[in-house]
């Protein structure tokens with residue numbers, strides 16, 4: 001981290017490469033060494049992309065540390081940064097806080113945009129969803145394809161505990177990943193999220209900022225008991241954080257292996273035909289039930305055009321059936337249908353969904369109907385569902401779906417690589 005000062009730090013070589021770094025085991029040692037690898041993550045995730053690199057900054061200690069890291073990285077990469085800060089309207093101070101962040105960015109010569117959300121629901125989930133939509137839309141407007149988020153190791157630990165306490169959707173089962181696709185669709189099309197601080201503790205980053213004389217914004221709702229996050233934070237402190245971190249690193253490494261396998265499946269086993277129908281070859285697929293379920297989850301989302309997967313127990317149950325033998329007739333889940341044919345799984349958009357409020361024209365941003373809504377046949381009336389033949393005017397459904405799968409595959413591959421790198425010496 002820029003300007004990190006730690007009296008105990010001694011210069012040595014990084015254990016994973018030849019870069020000079022501070023001695024392992026010290027606060028600054030960890031920050032300096034990871035800095036080096038986190039620059040590599042930024043290099044990899046932005047490779048081949050155009051436009052600015054967006055940094056989501058709330059003004060808290062995590063995202064200000066992220067801004068420092070990103071700024072240091074631009075000295076070498078020469079990429080332009082665009083700070084995005086959201087006035088979420090959930091607290092009276094939110095507007096002032098967004099202005100504070102904007103002033104700070106401008107004082108460093110960094111472009112900044114304030115995004116405003118008018119909450120109609122006050123839940124943290126609704127706020128998160130809205131935040132991702134605003135970030136993705138702003139990134140696309142700016143011609144960017146990468147958004148950096150300030151999640152830390154502390155978030156990984158907290159998320160792990162939260163997930164253990166209630167059933168999750170498959171995508172979030174292990175918590176934030178080093179790289180992932182934007183969780184909103186279609187706003188997040190082509191947008192990659194990267195979390196370069198995922199191996200650093202919140203408290204270490206805060207110590208670092210203090211050392212630089214940098215203040216930050218404290219959001220009291222993060223610790224409030226009425227939010228699950230606040231209750232979990234207290235629980236983490238009451239348990240043994242170091243042990244929890246080790247569990248998280250093990251989970252991240254395991255997940256990295258899964259991600260790599262999934263990335264290969266998406267690249268080698270899936271094709272999308274002209275009509276937007278997805279076909280996955282599942283012959284001799286050797287994968288754990290968890291990987292099969294995640295594979296199916298991604299395919300269902302690509303077929304349905306949904307932002308989120310269906311509930312984890314339903315996807316897992318369906319995966320058990322579809323990868324073995326059946327179903328011979330269509331089964332619908334999460335807005336998509338799936339059917340086994342020979343060695344393949346076929347998947348498409350559930351036409352029954354069109355009955356819910358579609359009034360004709362382009363449906364789902366991807367398909368053009370062939371008749372009136374009232375004519376939509378009952379499921380299983382034909383082999384191909386009513387709506388998959390045609391495409392949206394600008395771009396064929398096939399392109400949209402293939403693009404999403406390719407993007408997903410790349411995110412999984414990068415995530416696997418950096419999960420492994422980030423946790424190697426733990």
Ligand SMILES: Nc1ncnc2c1ncn2[C@@H]1O[C@H](COP(=O)(O)OP(=O)(O)OP(=O)(O)O)[C@@H](O)[C@H]1O
Pocket residue numbers: 055056057058062063084085086087088124128131148149150151155176
């Ligand atoms: N108001 C905001 N403006 C801009 N970016 C934000 C804002 N709030 C959060 N972020 C970004 O999101 C990151 C994660 O924030 P936080 O931990 O508060 O979210 P969360 O609700 O736990 O999210 P998630 O469910 O994605 O883990 C921050 O480090 C920052 O990069």
